[in-house]
Amino acid sequence: MEENKQILTFILNNEIYGVDILRIQEIKDVEKCTPIPNAPDWTLGVINLRGSVVPIFDLRRMFFNYASEEGVIIVLRVEKDGKSKVVGIVVDAVSNTEFADMAALQPAPKGDITSSHIFVDGLVSIEGRMVILTDIDKIDFFRE
């Protein structure tokens, strides 16, 4: 069992979330996307990432029902049906890289009020703040 996992923390809906740093490819400013026809509204479209066509998903619209012009794109790798895909997620801001003590991981409270609980792995306290660790593969970005 891994003890200290390095994570990237980011802000979403005024809370601190964390994602495994090994998944991160890069962080970008929000840019204009080419819309994908008939996609859900949280699918902003696709961008050209050095020659790859990468879809961008706004987690705020997806889980918290708000939109904002501000924000950053975190480009990361997700696993879908055994295949690796590169996607961008839009969050309010990127915070820091930290070490999370996985031994002290607490389960997420049952019956979380937000719909975001589906991708929550657990809670961990870093320097007195509560960080919500996410399992990015649990988000179904590709549904119609």
Place this chain on the structure above:
Amino acid sequence: MAKKILAVDDSKSMRQMVAMTLKSAGFDVTEAEDGVDALSKANSGQFDLVLTDINMPNMGGIELTTKLRAMGSYRLTPIICLTTESSDDMKGKGKAAGATGWIVKPFSPEKLLATINRVL
């Protein structure tokens, strides 16, 4: 650091078996499907052991062994041939080309590990 092994066989099932057996024993295994593939993989990384089938399309195990031995970085690397030819002819050819040893198919995972143990 886990020892790196290059497993070469045109038969996918055999390759899979060899690879899984070795991986479960803690080795770092790279697969190649013939001599040509193996040679290019051997070129792009240093392996501690090469396990190769003899009869393969494009480039067989004997030729692969000869070519590896000609590369400075594989002059001393153990090379083991996997062969169904129980005839001594193939073992001899392998040896002459510079192979360290051989394993005769069919073999069990245990036999594979025991044999590898001679050189790693």
Place this chain on the structure above:
Amino acid sequence: MDELMLVFRQTYLEESFEGLAAMESNLLTLPEGVPDTEVVNTIFRAAHSMKGGAGTFGFAELIHLTHILETLLDEMRSGKRNVTAENREALLESVDVLRVILTAYQNAESIEMTAVKAMEQKLEVILGGASHQGDGTTTSSPLNTPAITGFEIHLSPSDNYFESGIDLLKLLHELSRTKGVTKTQIHTRLNDDKAVQVDHCVLAFDVTVEGTVALADIQEVFEWLDSDNCHISVDPIAPQEAPKEEVTVSQAVISTAAPKANAPTTTATPGPQQESSIRVSIGKIDQMVDMVGELVIAQSMLSRFGVLADQLNASWADELKEGLLDIERHTRAMQESVMSIRMMPISFAFNRMPRIVHDVSGKLEKDIELVMEGENTEVDKTVLEKLTDPLVHIIRNSVDHGIEKPDVREANGKPRKGTVRLSAFHAGGNIVIQIKDNGAGIRLDKVKQKAIDAGILVEGQVITEKENIDLIFHAGFSTADVVTDISGRGVGMDVVRRNIRELGGTIEVQTEQGKGSVFTIRLPLTLAILDGQLAKVGDETYIFPLASIVESVLPAADHIKSVKGNYLYRLRDVYIPIVRLNEFFNRPNGKTELTAGLLVVVENGDKRFGVFVDTLESQQQVVIKSLDTNYRKVNGISGATIMGDGRVAMILDLTELSQEID
């Protein structure tokens, strides 16, 4: 059985089926007489791999048959046996038997061993008929006298022992664990007569092994050592004085093999006039295709500066433009050569056909010659993979419905033997594949009647000859009076046409009563690059495949007709349906008034329709990137591309758009 073994077994089955297919196609092309070493080698390897895995993965029923098969093929490839019609048929038959066994394993059914045994016997008879060469190898020495209580082993590594890579201490450890060993004693001594040098092995070992041990087991431990790297002697210890006997492990092997050892290396080295080749993984090539695509994009970005420089009246404008032209030329050349790497000879698809013709014509008692031309014509790998099934279907059809029985042919003044000609060639930026038979031709009146019976046509409806022929591509259509088990297997010509369209190709048929039919398939050279027409809808850019555009028209108000909310446009004498991209894609963009925009008239298969856009922009070659790579398939979109300005644009899938209007 553990789960892992099940996975291995499944893989083994899959690759064995592939191996059988390879054996079959190669056997069919194998000429009688002195064997073609290359071809026999390929067949041998397939049998050999099957045998190797059969033991390992527990497919006991296969072992003996594959073993005999391997022996027979080995005799052929080493030139000891010629190919005859008889043994080739037997080999083909064993392919069938093996396929039955594997299928039974696959479906967890019991295996009919009588057929297997019969096949084994048949092959053994063939094998027995040849002069048997002595196999040269002598089995283990007959030293195993029961009186032996152990062995004394002397190991004297040579100076360069370390180069062998074999860990002597591990061998000694292995020795101590050999069956029957009760005690091992190892004495290490300095090899006195050797000068000490850092990379030399100066140690020698005297080992005493006690227990009832078989010599063969001891030999096996040291099997990798030979006189080159280590002198080894194994002496049995007998209770009484036993004659000392020295066994030099493996040495005999080396001396017999040595003269032959060079042979395979010399033959494998390509001669100077031979074209040499290397195998590269498809992933690497696709990466290269991608990078060249990037280069094309970068180049088109740069080329805009040439125009800009002209507008600025810059003194260096001409030089810049010249340089840019150079880059463009080289980029194109590079793109072409990279694309050519993905190309494979169409023979990979053609090779399956001889067996099919052989089998089907045999079953139908027809005498048919298959002539293949242009097997070396190259097509994109993806095209090749998707082309095989349609080809098989058309060939089956030609053999089944096209060519008549010999007696019928003779009565009609034709040679008894019919001909099916399969050819491939390049024409005008396309690959053309033709399947031509000199059979009866398609009975157009029958086709028509059938269509009327099936409710596709109305009695008395007048159709052109082309429309009449095209009826065979209608879903669920079968022209044979009786649905035979040859052609009537569910897939119809409609599926054939759909597969070919998916590849961006077309198929057409010409037929002449009593003379025969020609099926002509046209395919694009490559799938990765598309000649595109850019169109705007609001601020979004969409790309049409240029080849599908018939014309574009400024819609006139009096030609627009609305039927139940669907719009039709009268183009000269016919009404064509209109697809509005913004509605189809659910985008709040672009013009709504039809007369304010443009109608792009496209043809997809036999459907003609108008796609409503705001304006048309430039035409350019675009590099197709799959949306599935990082996202998923999107209805109406065949892919995306990166434009000169770095933005992504969507490429329209006209087949899916056309389904919208049905």
